[in-house]
Amino acid sequence: MCLAIPMKVMEVDGFEARCEAKGVERQVNLFMMQDETLETGDFVMVHVGYAIQKVTPQEAQSAWELFDQVLEAMDR
Amino acid sequence: MTRTASEWLDRIRHIDLPERVKIMNVCGGHERSISSAGIRGALPDQVELIPGPGCPVCICPEEDVYEAIHIALGEDVTLVTFGDMLRVPVNVPRREIRSLEQAKAAGADIRPIASPIEARAIALQNPDRDVVFFAAGFETTMAPVAAMLCEGVPDNLYVLLSGRLTWPAVAMLLESGDPGFDALIAPGHVSTVMGPEEWEFVVNDHQLPAAVSGFTSESLLAGMYSVLRQLTDGTPFLDNCYPDVVRPQGNRNARKHLDQAFEVYDATWRGIGIIPGSGYGLREAFASNDARVRYPGYSDESRKRVGEMPQGCDCASVVLGKIYPNQCRIYGIACTPRSPVGPCMVSEEGACRIWWASGVRDQDVA
Ligand code: SF4
Numbered sequence: 169m170c171l172a173i174p175m176k177v178m179e180v181d182g183f184e185a186r187c188e189a190k191g192v193e194r195q196v197n198l199f200m201m202q203d204e205t206l207e208t209g210d211f212v213m214v215h216v217g218y219a220i221q222k223v224t225p226q227e228a229q230s231a232w233e234l235f236d237q238v239l240e241a242m243d244r
Numbered sequence: 245m246t247r248t249a250s251e252w253l254d255r256i257r258h259i260d261l262p263e264r265v266k267i268m269n270v271c272g273g274h275e276r277s278i279s280s281a282g283i284r285g286a287l288p289d290q291v292e293l294i295p296g297p298g299c300p301v302c303i304c305p306e307e308d309v310y311e312a313i314h315i316a317l318g319e320d321v322t323l324v325t326f327g328d329m330l331r332v333p334v335n336v337p338r339r340e341i342r343s344l345e346q347a348k349a350a351g352a353d354i355r356p357i358a359s360p361i362e363a364r365a366i367a368l369q370n371p372d373r374d375v376v377f378f379a380a381g382f383e384t385t386m387a388p389v390a391a392m393l394c395e396g397v398p399d400n401l402y403v404l405l406s407g408r409l410t411w412p413a414v415a416m417l418l419e420s421g422d423p424g425f426d427a428l429i430a431p432g433h434v435s436t437v438m439g440p441e442e443w444e445f446v447v448n449d450h451q452l453p454a455a456v457s458g459f460t461s462e463s464l465l466a467g468m469y470s471v472l473r474q475l476t477d478g479t480p481f482l483d484n485c486y487p488d489v490v491r492p493q494g495n496r497n498a499r500k501h502l503d504q505a506f507e508v509y510d511a512t513w514r515g516i517g518i519i520p521g522s523g524y525g526l527r528e529a530f531a532s533n534d535a536r537v538r539y540p541g542y543s544d545e546s547r548k549r550v551g552e553m554p555q556g557c558d559c560a561s562v563v564l565g566k567i568y569p570n571q572c573r574i575y576g577i578a579c580t581p582r583s584p585v586g587p588c589m590v591s592e593e594g595a596c597r598i599w600w601a602s603g604v605r606d607q608d609v610a
Contacts (some may be wrong), residue, residue, distance in 0.1 A: 171273045171459075172384070172433050183395065197361055199391040200498040213252060216326070217359025218388035221436050227458075227488040234277065234460045236270065243449055 172215035173235065174228035180206055187214065190232070252465035253286055259472050261290045261494050262305045267471060268422065268565050270410055271298040272433035272593025273459050279602035281461045283404045283468075291472070294425060295598075296565040297413040301328045301591035303513040303563055304380040307547035308406040310334045312378040313344055315404070315535065315542050316352040322364045322370065325378040326385075327356035331584065335554055344378075359393040367401035376535045380406040384433045386524050387498040390505035393530055404535035407524035408511060411442050417564065418450045424565050427453040427471035429464070432486045437502075439482050439494030458486035505530055509560050514587065515553040515560030555584035562595050569596040570608045576600065577607070 175187035175196060182227065185206065186195040197218045204222050206212065211228040212219035223231075247255075269275055275295040278284060284293050297303060309332050316323040323344070330345040341347050348354040350545035357363055360377070365376040375462070379389045386407040387600040393403070410431060417423045435456045453474030455466030460538040466485040474480045484490055493499075511523020526534045536543060553559050557579070558572040569575055569588065579585035581597055 171301045172436070195361065197359075197388070197391065197395075199395045200387060200495055203495075206514055212432070214327065215384055215433060216388050217361040218391060220384065220387065220433065220498060221491070230460050230462070233457075237537050 172213040172220055174211050174231045175214045175225055176228070177206055177208055177210045177212060179208060185212075185219070187212065247462065247466070249281075249461040251466055252376055252462060252469050256291075256465065256469050256472060257288055261288060261472065261476065264290055265290065265426050265472065265475060265534065266292045266294055266429045267429060267468060268294050268296040268425035269298060269429040269431075269473065270296045270414055270597065271429075271434070272591070272595075273296065273433065274429060274457065274464065275595055275598050276429065276592075277459045277461065277464055279598050281464075283461060283464060287468070289498045290467070294565045294568070295562070295595040296417070296425070297410065297513075297563050298431065298453045299563065299588065299591050299593040300381045300385065300408060301332060302501040302559055302587040302594050303413075303516065304329070304332065304406050304410065304587070305512045305514050306334050306552035307343070307512070307544060308378075308380070308404070310336075310544065310547055311542045312376075312404055313341060314346050315376055315539050316344065316354050317341065317350065318542070319374070319539060321374040321376050321608040322353045322355065322366060322375045324355050324357045324366060326380065327358065328593070329378060329380060330354070331590045333554055333584070333590070335552055356436055360388050363403060364392060364397055367398045371398065371400060372398050374402060374538070374567070376402050376404055376539075378404040378406070378535075380408075382408055382410050382431075382434055383438050383502070384436070386506065387495070387502050389439045390501040393499065393505045393526075393533065397533055399532070402533055402535035402538045403526060403530075404592045405524060405526055407506065408513065409508065409522050411445070412519050412522035413513065413516075415445060418446065419451070423450075425452075427475055428455075429467045429471065430454055430482075432456060432458045432463075432490060434449075435486070435490045435494065437494050437498045439492060439499075440482060440490055441493065444482050447482050455483035455485050456490050458489060485527070513563075516564065554585050557588075559586040559588040559594075559596070562588050568608060569599040570606060571603050575607060576605055579587060600602055
């Protein structure tokens, strides 16, 4: 349950952001990101709908590759 | 840090390893990556990887699940909880309701959610109805629950909290004198929130190698290489092999919310017993949103028996890394993901479920 998924910030509105990952959009809560400045195009790690940390695009990419792998395995 | 998985493996193969080394991980996500990438099979024979206390669903006390079931059945409420909790069985006679899923089938209003945001939204949409949010999880999940409370929740939302801290379970193992592992891979996303420093005690107090890892094969293998080198060099230190995400001090803002909303107390772990300083409870300031204050009649002291696992289930030993999942006597026989006996076969974070999903079918008699 501690799994976090990287998402790209599309639009910030107060403590909320519209984020996107692989074509899926979600509202993400930014209440825990008050020490960071977030802009459109940034990547965040999202856990249960809350951003827990800002990450680099490279990290987001490698995490996504991993999830494809793991999801495939868990479907078996 | 940009080495590939096979480069890390190559480096590991060149270490002059002792006869046997056991590395424990304490994160269901790590175990999932290790299993699905086949890392166990790729490592030298001397290296054993043992999954430890990394599944919050598995260790959520039986009496808390029982409490949630009976609040949902006994009161006119909507109960929301993270999906994995629905199928966790409690220990009751056959004909009684033994999971939230069965309580739902019996008519209780129980809804799986994926985020505290949904809990709040459901409460806002139903202002005349109590909504009980049964929230289990480790630090990573508890931080969003704390943030939700600190940001403000409607009066009709009540949290039934069953949050746990991971490091005290590892500390308990280390203090037992028979920890069963020689090195630790510390959890990546717990450390993202809490900071890697939380794991320094492994090195400072117990002189064991430790590394925080991420979830890719590269990051996990980097962590394994690090702890193996620390071990053979005799110079343990806390390494951070997930530096892009895990920063010093973690996410301070998240920790501030955790501290504002919760206090830490000695808490029960299912099948294990009480671990000092390992549980989150709501602070007095949030008593008006505490399900246990609102519905006090449902916590049943007599259920707090240590070893509360279903009969025949060795989850407690699996969680503590004392045995591998397939060393449970009923792994794959009476217990499969389709008809799980214990919580470790229910949760996607449970070691039994993960091993089954990655194709381990054989029993391994210990
Ligand atoms: S295989 Fe099933 S019964 Fe055995 S420890 Fe795992 S969850 Fe428990």
